[in-house]
Amino acid sequence: MTTRIQETRGDRIFLFANYLYLTLAFLIVAYPVVYMLSASISNPHYVGSGEMWLWPKGITFEGYQRVFENSKIWSGYANTILYTLVGTAISLAVTLPAAYALSRRDLVGRNLFMGMFMVTMFFGGGLVPTYLLVKDLGMINTIWALVLPGAASIYNIIVTRTFFMSAIPRELEEAAQMDGASTTRLFLTIILPLSLPIIAVMALFYGVGQWNSYFSALIYLNDEAKYPLQIILRQILVLQEMSAQTGGTVDASTASALNNKAEVAALVKYSVIIVSTLPVIVVYPFLQRYFVQGVLIGSVKG
Incomplete structure (x- = not known):
């Protein structure tokens, strides 16, 4: 009772x-x-x-009609999906092994490496040196200029490292090693399957960041066919606003036409916001369970 x-x-x-x-x-x-x-x-x-x-x-639905009648929208969607998938995969491939290595107490110089990583959170090379480096590597106007320079986030590595240290039992690793499992096999067959929450969280973090990114494309891409969705939407908004603000005489008919253009520009603006954010809103509920669990576990210890 x-x-x-x-x-x-x-x-x-x-x-x-x-x-x-x-x-x-x-x-x-x-x-x-x-x-x-x-x-x-x-x-x-x-x-x-x-x-x-x-x-x-x-x-x-005139706003959506105007947006989707633009063929560049579809190419921008395709490019953004490609950049997001490739960028997220590369970021996970860098973040997960790095975080696991730093979580191992038997890694020689672990604190030194961690300190070197953390320095980059406060100091950077700057835009011009970074651009020159990307140019010297021959990555200008390629997908690699968008996905490689920011492939690893030190904050995400720290959160993932904390998850490995707090959620993966050390005894499990020792048992696998006693059975003859190598470090690579241990990581791929035991650690990763037990780390789905933090993998989902990192995929969401990197995916959303890549989806919303526009500055790198603005700097490194010069081929309009390779522009991501955010750049295409920016162009549409700028053109609409410029069209709405352009006028000659100030008679009644011209004033009415300019007012109509301004209203259409505002309508397109809201349609563009929905178009760019809807995919992320749709995907998030499927990752919410992992997101909450992974963030909470990954933030228990420092």
């Missing part, structure tokens, strides 16, 4: 305050998302005048 613990008045107040806080936090986070989604399918006149503040009004 179980005994039910009676909640005190303080407990009820604490729970109420928690639920109230979580509700407010949800509303603060959800409102911009709902607003952008509604604005992307609403008549831009209602959006600009403030009449549309939550739910769609004067539903129209």
Whole structure:
């Protein structure tokens, strides 16, 4: 027979305050998302005048039509997917072995290597030396200029190292070594299968970062056919805004046309935001379970 613990008045107040806080936090986070989604399918006149503040009004899909009629959008999507998949795979291939090696207590000079890695978190070579290095390596206008320079994140290596140290029993490694398993076999057949949470977290971190990245492409790519989605969307927004701001005379008909262009530019802007963020929003729920578990385990110890 179980005994039910009676909640005190303080407990009820604490729970109420928690639920109230979580509700407010949800509303603060959800409102911009709902607003952008509604604005992307609403008549831009209602959006600009403030009449549309939550739910769609004067539903129209002109913004999405204008976005997807642009053939560059599809090439940008294909390029971004390729860059994200290749970049995430390379980052995982670098981060996981490095983190596991640094987690091994029998690694000679482990603290020295860790200190050298951490120095790069505070000091960098700068944009110009990095560009010259990438150019000398012959990676300008190639996928490698986007995925190799930032392949490893020291912060992610530290989190993954902490996971290996806190979640993988040392006795398991010793037992495998006693059975004759080499370090490589131990890592591939035992450590990695037990590390799915942190692998999912790192894949999400690197994948989202690569998906949203545009600065590297802006610096290193000069072939428009290789532009990722973010650069293509930036071009669309800039062209729309320039078109909306361009005018000659200030008569009534011209003013009306310019106003219509400005409204269409705003409509396209919201559509572009949804188009660029929707894939990440769709993928995240499938990784949420691993994300929470991996981050919590990886942050227990320093």
